[in-house]
Amino acid sequence: xxxxxxxxxxxxxxxxxxxxxxxxxxxxxxxxxxxxxxxxxxxxxxxxxxxxxxxxxxxxxxxxxxxxxxxxxxxxxxxxxxxxxxxxxxxxxxxxxxxxxxxxxxxxxxxxxxxxxxxxxxxxxxxxxxxxxxxxxxxxxxxxxxxxxxxxxxxxxxxxxxxxxxxxxxxxxxxxxxxxxxxxxxxxxxxxxxxxxxxxxxxxxxxxxxxxxxxxxxxxxxxxxxxxxxxxxxx
Amino acid sequence: xxxxxxxxxxxxxxxxxxxxxxxxxxxxxxxxxxxxxxxxxxxxxxxxxxxxxxxxxxxxxxxxxxxxxxxxxxxxxxxxxxxxxxxxxxxxxxxxxxxxxxxxxxxxxxxxxxxxxxxxxxxxxxxxxxxxxxxxxxxxxxxxxxxxxxxxxxxxxxxxxxxxxxxxxxxxxxxxxxxxxxxxxxxxxxxxxxxxxxxxxxxxxxxxxxxxxxxxxxxxxxxxxxxxxxxxxxxxxxxxxxxxxxxxxxxxxxxxxxxxxxxxxxxxxxxxxxxxxxxxxxxxxxxxxxxxxxxxxxxxxxxxxxxxxxxxxxxxxxxxxxxxxxxxxxxxxxxxxxxxxxxxxxxxxxxxxxxxxxxxxxxxxxxxxxxxxxxxxxxxxxxxxxxxxxxxxxxxxxxxxxxxxxxxxxxxxxxxxxxxxxxxxxxxxxx
Numbered sequence: 001x002x003x004x005x006x007x008x009x010x011x012x013x014x015x016x017x018x019x020x021x022x023x024x025x026x027x028x029x030x031x032x033x034x035x036x037x038x039x040x041x042x043x044x045x046x047x048x049x050x051x052x053x054x055x056x057x058x059x060x061x062x063x064x065x066x067x068x069x070x071x072x073x074x075x076x077x078x079x080x081x082x083x084x085x086x087x088x089x090x091x092x093x094x095x096x097x098x099x100x101x102x103x104x105x106x107x108x109x110x111x112x113x114x115x116x117x118x119x120x121x122x123x124x125x126x127x128x129x130x131x132x133x134x135x136x137x138x139x140x141x142x143x144x145x146x147x148x149x150x151x152x153x154x155x156x157x158x159x160x161x162x163x164x165x166x167x168x169x170x171x172x173x174x175x176x177x178x179x180x181x182x183x184x185x186x187x188x189x190x191x192x193x194x195x196x197x198x199x200x201x202x203x204x205x206x207x208x209x210x211x212x213x214x215x216x217x218x219x220x221x222x223x224x225x226x227x228x229x230x231x232x233x234x235x
Numbered sequence: 236x237x238x239x240x241x242x243x244x245x246x247x248x249x250x251x252x253x254x255x256x257x258x259x260x261x262x263x264x265x266x267x268x269x270x271x272x273x274x275x276x277x278x279x280x281x282x283x284x285x286x287x288x289x290x291x292x293x294x295x296x297x298x299x300x301x302x303x304x305x306x307x308x309x310x311x312x313x314x315x316x317x318x319x320x321x322x323x324x325x326x327x328x329x330x331x332x333x334x335x336x337x338x339x340x341x342x343x344x345x346x347x348x349x350x351x352x353x354x355x356x357x358x359x360x361x362x363x364x365x366x367x368x369x370x371x372x373x374x375x376x377x378x379x380x381x382x383x384x385x386x387x388x389x390x391x392x393x394x395x396x397x398x399x400x401x402x403x404x405x406x407x408x409x410x411x412x413x414x415x416x417x418x419x420x421x422x423x424x425x426x427x428x429x430x431x432x433x434x435x436x437x438x439x440x441x442x443x444x445x446x447x448x449x450x451x452x453x454x455x456x457x458x459x460x461x462x463x464x465x466x467x468x469x470x471x472x473x474x475x476x477x478x479x480x481x482x483x484x485x486x487x488x489x490x491x492x493x494x495x496x497x498x499x500x501x502x503x504x505x506x507x508x509x510x511x512x513x514x515x516x517x518x519x520x521x522x523x524x525x526x527x528x529x530x531x532x533x534x535x536x537x538x539x540x541x542x543x544x545x546x547x548x549x550x551x552x553x554x555x556x557x558x559x560x561x562x563x564x565x566x567x568x569x570x571x572x573x574x575x576x577x578x579x580x581x582x583x584x585x586x587x588x589x590x591x592x593x594x595x596x597x598x599x600x601x602x603x604x605x606x607x608x609x610x611x612x613x614x615x616x617x618x619x620x621x622x623x624x625x626x627x628x629x630x631x632x633x634x635x636x637x638x639x640x641x642x643x644x645x646x647x648x649x650x651x652x653x654x655x656x657x658x659x660x661x662x663x664x665x666x
Binding site: 013014016017018019020021022025026029045046062064065068128129130147149190191192195196221222224225228 | 620
């Protein structure tokens, strides 16, 4: 392709509690290996959100920054325009929650972006540990592996599909994990989720460039990591 | 404000009566608990089950839940807390306070109340103590030990799968200190979270030891506005919170004291980070009336701390151990390490936290110019991380294999907590 693939990391100053930078690095590397030129943008919360990028990443964070990020994204409007124009999104943990209609932060119900048909509230216990799930077969991906750490529970509406059925861990509610709608993926598999799920990284790249497949990458180490963690989640 | 001379007199006059107070007024139950605690610690050491610094205190507290309070009564105590540097700073401060006489300290890094209890139980009549405190326990230990000084080093992300998030921790500290206005606080002016936490205290001495890790203080804990930074200064864009003027600061390879005098700091410990830790230790010692010129020769006697920075010669390799438990301390370890073959070892057991996401908060690129070996329970997480970072590496299955894989000369070992302990055990629990 002639133009570079543009990847935006949304508000790393607010939402980057758990190594979220990893997803930007992994997408950039996997694109580069395929010869796809990439430009990455870390957009801080005091900067306008561009609406013309191809992939948007939004990560985890504490309650205060989460509420602040949602408020700024609503006021800015750039992310809404990007999604309406078909941008791909990976939304993680706090970033996933704020894509819904509402979420809880610091004991108060906060308005979300409304870009995914879901809402989140507080669970009775904090979900911490390995998570594993079988991803929606329509996406054609191997099982999800991740580490979750959240106090929220997420309730899906009719306009989204669960990203996965939980086989270990909690996810949304102990049954389903994450959400999927169009080119938006949301997950509680936090931080550098793509490190353990390179197939999801490639899905985002394929969506962004409109390709059915990509040339293979040597994933020896990622495969070893996946095998180890999927087994650990079942233990 | 700091008045070293008057405080020195204060300590001297008080310390004369401390000995009698500590022994004489301890209730019988506390005396029994102290004795059993010391015996258990000795048994644990004799059995090779550890250094005894936790089990002794655990048993003592079972017999007398208020044992720590009883043991602390009448002593002049400094507590040292923060995410990073507390073990080293505690050791340096204890060395500095040694000018005044024997100092009780939990020098094995046993930094929860069981460890404090053990340290004081075996301290006898010593009137002085410097105790490292896990940041989660600071409020409780302040309540139980009624310290003279609390040193607050820094707050950053560490073991987030179970630790309190950074802002919550700062709030806990702030509340604890507000309830003890008589405590003298020695706090890091460079860390906005620490400054905010310390604000409630009435007697504060600020030190500047730099803040290498900024990612956890972009947002003002008071107002939620962005924290702006320029040339070592910082301020909130939306409220009056800003960097206070530091009375103690690092300058080149030395420390400037509140009077403006510069002191060369000669340490056996590597890195500019440890000059900062020395500045903090000097500020703590000054609260007890110890002047830098008195304390500095004692600081330079500290060679290694529970294996940290220790150097061991084996099979022609000079192995140096660096502990790195979280993103901020990895950056510090890279600053200390020489350009030599480097072994990285990562575990994710209970004391480490089960989550390895932090690996992506560390930029490993300083290692690109040296051979890198990886090992540990979570070597695969590290392998994927290094691949993304473009760092070539070799996976080894044991510490022995690592030693065999590198040429004669220095081998730097950087490991997180339990991985560090594993390697230390292979080196006969080097201190």
